[in-house]
Amino acid sequence: EYFGGYFDKVRSLTEKAKGLINIPLLAKLTKRLVMNGAIDEIDSKTDLFNKFIDEIVMKQVDNDVNAGMDREVQEGKYYHMLMKLEELSLKLMRAGKKERFIRYDAKEFLLELALMKKAQLISVAGHVLDIESFEGLSEEDHRFHHPNFQEYFTAKQLMILYKRPDKRELFNALIDISRKQDEDGNELFDYEPEVGLFFSEFIESGMKKDSPDAKRAFNFWQDTLMNTDNDWVRT
Numbered sequence: 137e138y139f140g141g142y143f144d145k146v147r148s149l150t151e152k153a154k155g156l157i158n159i160p161l162l163a164k165l166t167k168r169l170v171m172n173g174a175i176d177e178i179d180s181k182t183d184l185f186n187k188f189i190d191e192i193v194m195k196q197v198d199n200d201v202n203a204g205m206d207r208e209v210q211e212g213k214y215y216h217m218l219m220k221l222e223e224l225s226l227k228l229m230r231a232g233k234k235e236r237f238i239r240y241d242a243k244e245f246l247l248e249l250a251l252m253k254k255a256q257l258i259s260v261a262g263h264v265l266d267i268e269s270f271e272g273l274s275e276e277d278h279r280f281h282h283p284n285f286q287e288y289f290t291a292k293q294l295m296i297l298y299k300r301p302d303k304r305e306l307f308n309a310l311i312d313i314s315r316k317q318d319e320d321g322n323e324l325f326d327y328e329p330e331v332g333l334f335f336s337e338f339i340e341s342g343m344k345k346d347s348p349d350a351k352r353a354f355n356f357w358q359d360t361l362m363n364t365d366n367d368w369v370r371t
Contacts, residue, residue, distance in 0.1 A: 138163065142170045149178060159282050161263060162188060182337035185288045189218065192263050214260055218289075220245050221261065222296075225289035229331070230312035235286060236279040246273050264289075284330060291334030298339065298356070307364055314368040327368045 139146050139157070146166060150157055157163040165188050169175045178184050193214045200210040224245045228237050239246065249257055249267070262268050264285040266278055280286045290313070297306035316326045339356070343349045361370055 139167060139170070142167065145170050145175055149175060149184075159284060161281065165191060180337045180341075182288070182291075182334050182341065185284070185334070192260055193218075196260055213257065217248070217257055217261065220248055221264070222289045222293040225286045226293040226309060229286065229290045229328070230309060232316060235283045236277065239274075239276050239278065242278060249273060287328070287330040288334050290331050291338055294331075294335050295338045298335075303356070303359065307360070307369065310369045311364065311366050314366060325366060325368060327371070332368070332371070 146157060149166065157166060162184060166175070166184065168191075169178065169187065178187065193211070196214065197207055197210045201207050224242050228234070228241060231241070233241060249261065258267060258269065264281060266281065267273060294306065294309060297303070297309055300306070313328050313331060314325045316324050339353050343353065364370060
């Protein structure tokens with residue numbers, strides 16, 4: 137009902153990335169892309185999330201420019217804020233905290249928002265977190281609107297580690313992400329398939345066969361298989 141006559145086109149997209157239209161914010165963006173004839177640019181779930189983030193940032197930047205602000209400066213502020221959100225997402229995931237977290241866990245990120253004192257920054261962050269105002273920063277409990285947002289930002293931060301010559305911190309992060317505890321506090325390992333999907337698609341994005349990037353990626357996956365016995369990381 138929501139997509140109406142555009143549903144057949146959307147169906148083809150959901151075959152590439154199942155469950156996309158179950159997230160209201162992404163369903164709204166998908167509909168806009170379909171209506172604008174831009175859906176052909178989307179080949180994966182990661183593509184859609186990239187498009188979503190750029191869309192909310194650029195829309196806010198346009199508003200800022202119309203209010204007399206500098207485009208480059210404003211873009212820099214928003215993407216810096218999103219980078220901090222990536223760092224927070226990975227930090228929480230490594231600590232076993234998924235979707236919901238307390239204020240103390242995000243004190244650096246929330247402090248940065250409070251210091252900037254820009255309502256526009258809240259409007260961008262509020263698309264993925266439950267922060268709707270600066271008063272909301274003082275609330276004790278916070279959450280991502282959908283776990284996919286934390287998983288996406290976590291994968292973006294993993295890409296920072298992936299690009300470093302020394303991959304030890306990346307492997308440590310991947311292992312930490314999969315480390316869980318049962319009800320009795322015993323350690324166990326579990327899958328985080330969405331993080332793995334985003335991470336893999338980030339690595340693959342724009343890659344051409346036999347290119348230097350492809351060769352580096354091949355070596356990375358080969359090393360991954362050889363250098364860890366963690367089941368999820370190998371998968």
